[in-house]
Amino acid sequence: MKSGSNLEKLLKNGEFVVTGELGPPKGTDVEVVKKKAAMLKGNVDAVNITDNQTAIVRMSSIATSKILIDEGLEPTMQMVARDRNRLAMMSDLFGASAFGIKNMLCLSGDHQSFGNHPEAKNVFDIDSIQMIHMVKTMRDDNKIICGDEIEGDFKMFIGAACNPFADPFRYRPLRLAKKIEAGVDFIQTQCIYDIKRFKEFMKQVVDMGLHEKCKILAGITPLKSVGMARYMAANVSGIIIPEEMISRLRGAGKGNVASEGIKIACEQIQEMKEMEGIAGVHLMAIEWEHKVAEIAEQSGILPRPQV
Amino acid sequence: MITAKRKPFEEIKETVKDYNKIMVLGCETCVAVCQAGGEKEVEILASELRLAFGSDGKKVDINEELVIRQCDDEFMADPAFLKKVKEADIILSMACGVGVQHSCNYFSRVITEKPVRVIPALNTTFMGANLGVGIWEERCLGCGDCVLEKTGGICPITRCAKSLLNGPCGGSSEGKCEINKDIDCAWHLIIERLEALGELDRIKPVEMYKDWRPSHSGGPRKIIREDLRI
Numbered sequence: 001m002k003s004g005s006n007l008e009k010l011l012k013n014g015e016f017v018v019t020g021e022l023g024p025p026k027g028t029d030v031e032v033v034k035k036k037a038a039m040l041k042g043n044v045d046a047v048n049i050t051d052n053q054t055a056i057v058r059m060s061s062i063a064t065s066k067i068l069i070d071e072g073l074e075p076t077m078q079m080v081a082r083d084r085n086r087l088a089m090m091s092d093l094f095g096a097s098a099f100g101i102k103n104m105l106c107l108s109g110d111h112q113s114f115g116n117h118p119e120a121k122n123v124f125d126i127d128s129i130q131m132i133h134m135v136k137t138m139r140d141d142n143k144i145i146c147g148d149e150i151e152g153d154f155k156m157f158i159g160a161a162c163n164p165f166a167d168p169f170r171y172r173p174l175r176l177a178k179k180i181e182a183g184v185d186f187i188q189t190q191c192i193y194d195i196k197r198f199k200e201f202m203k204q205v206v207d208m209g210l211h212e213k214c215k216i217l218a219g220i221t222p223l224k225s226v227g228m229a230r231y232m233a234a235n236v237s238g239i240i241i242p243e244e245m246i247s248r249l250r251g252a253g254k255g256n257v258a259s260e261g262i263k264i265a266c267e268q269i270q271e272m273k274e275m276e277g278i279a280g281v282h283l284m285a286i287e288w289e290h291k292v293a294e295i296a297e298q299s300g301i302l303p304r305p306q307v
Numbered sequence: 308m309i310t311a312k313r314k315p316f317e318e319i320k321e322t323v324k325d326y327n328k329i330m331v332l333g334c335e336t337c338v339a340v341c342q343a344g345g346e347k348e349v350e351i352l353a354s355e356l357r358l359a360f361g362s363d364g365k366k367v368d369i370n371e372e373l374v375i376r377q378c379d380d381e382f383m384a385d386p387a388f389l390k391k392v393k394e395a396d397i398i399l400s401m402a403c404g405v406g407v408q409h410s411c412n413y414f415s416r417v418i419t420e421k422p423v424r425v426i427p428a429l430n431t432t433f434m435g436a437n438l439g440v441g442i443w444e445e446r447c448l449g450c451g452d453c454v455l456e457k458t459g460g461i462c463p464i465t466r467c468a469k470s471l472l473n474g475p476c477g478g479s480s481e482g483k484c485e486i487n488k489d490i491d492c493a494w495h496l497i498i499e500r501l502e503a504l505g506e507l508d509r510i511k512p513v514e515m516y517k518d519w520r521p522s523h524s525g526g527p528r529k530i531i532r533e534d535l536r537i
Binding site for chain 1: 471473482486495499
């Protein structure tokens, strides 16, 4: 085993995994984390803890991950290249490992111009692909970048993101191949709404055999409202929402849009179960954690398997 | 070339308002080409200052001067020019940041009677190219270890907002950068160029960690060419 995490074991056993996501509070309120964690517990196999997502300052991913462990959930600690140089990354990874964090996600990170400190200086000492390589070297060679031995063991199940909806589209499978070459174990995709484009992407991935070299989890985000759909399509980097999906939401009528959004998400989960090369779903119910149980129930993914 | 933009007039006026003898000193090299600090811009700024102080009822003596390069001693050594520098209360340099520092350093070395005060009238911005009348765009960060041979002649360090060496990130959309639709995604350009050259394979291997020591991260840089010093 690479890290012995629950996520790794389930994927190894060929289970269709479900991961969730938890955004830490914009402050010190531990109760917020505990409340969200309770909503996710038992409904997902591991929970991504975002790292200052959209460049908004929040409780650190490492600290929030530790709280999750204490609450009996398994975290996937996200780490962005925007805020840390290689020294800070490796030192935080030692700390994360010491806290019992066994999964991580290597990301570039949204540019700080999107966030609440646009005047900040960014870092980008290494990029997300180099980060994957760094963590793999730490785990497999027990060495940090400079070649120094790590005192003690370092185990980590290494994840990364993939956005099939960003451009240039034809290059996206090649970028995924680079992440695999760097040593990624699992991939979580950007939220999928344009299923046609996603199928085209997955066909290339399967043709290249990439799905056999890493586990691919399809990103699902239920749409709460027509306004949210329009906002995401216009403002969130690399998200495409087809007009027919927006029409379907609108067609549900007043008071029924949210439940229609959940219905669409459940259908997508079913569709992903059938799709070749997909090993699970990554359910990002953004500030909608209380609906995760309902989605899990409706989409027939409960009970979650135990290992 | 080095490009620069003039500071807002009010900011410039505020920095010189307590002096009576002001020299507006232009530079005829980079900042003249990008029309920020050459002869014409010296004239304009000096006139604006005269007008503004005049309407405030303040009497000031504003002298316009121009040198070929403020980043080189030899272009500032003329005794008649140095005499004027000595007479001024303040030098408002319209050179880039290099020129401001170097002229200040030079004047301080050769004028021993009193300290010479040099302040900037421009904000130095980037090393870039002129893309047409009135348009300049950044092209080089001076990282000290050029990678252009691998990237189809398009610099990812400078032109990618995240300086990614294995881009493009997930924010690239329709050829544009996630931070601003007016900025091209450098990696989109790189991929298109390499495809056209039939060299896309160049970016298939993982590009490993960059050594930032030759860049500013390694501390202020210096070049010593022994072959030229003999």
